[in-house]
Amino acid sequence: NAGVTQTPKFRVLKTGQSMTLLCAQDMNHEYMYWYRQDPGMGLRLIHYSVGEGTTAKGEVPDGYNVSRLKKQNFLLGLESAAPSQTSVYFCASSYSIASGSYNEQFFGPGTRLTVL
């Protein structure tokens, strides 16, 4: 099992450019999440999804859009990148609460994005 994978690993954008970050998981998890991590601020939730075809806003959704067309994939889009979006982006996935156990979130390796 690959777990949670993210592409690309690194990216440099110019202000105003757009891009899509791809997250894939092979654990058959219902829930998926996108976070950003900035120095001293911890992980902040951008958007999340509780199932195929559904998405919801997290703590810091502005400037981002997401889609979950397939259960295993969760895409994060930046339509017009801004320097404030320079960050490390982590995707995570978990079983639903109904699945029992801890339902801990499993994280991908991260995407380091710089917006100039």
Next chain:
Amino acid sequence: GQNIDQPTEMTATEGAIVQINCTYQTSGFNGLFWYQQHAGEAPTFLSYNVLDGLEEKGRFSSFLSRSKGYSYLLLKELQMKDSASYLCAPRGKAAGNKLTFGGGTRVLVKP
């Protein structure tokens, strides 16, 4: 909303014990997670508490007091590889299994 407070940085000697405290305020509570994150890497799950008391997993233990909104992570017999950030993350009761992460405590283990 949720407020989470944990120290920014701690230093300890190899072989020693370190206790990382976390206090939280939540509008609903459904367990608390601790994650470890090495520099430049993804967070990995360490421990979970949902009831009051101590959970022990080898060299790592985690304690929870729901009435006090308090948890700690205890790292025993510190090794150099334990140098990392430790993230406290309470889970709310709202749909989505969502976690709110503290800023993390950076632990530096010195020889």
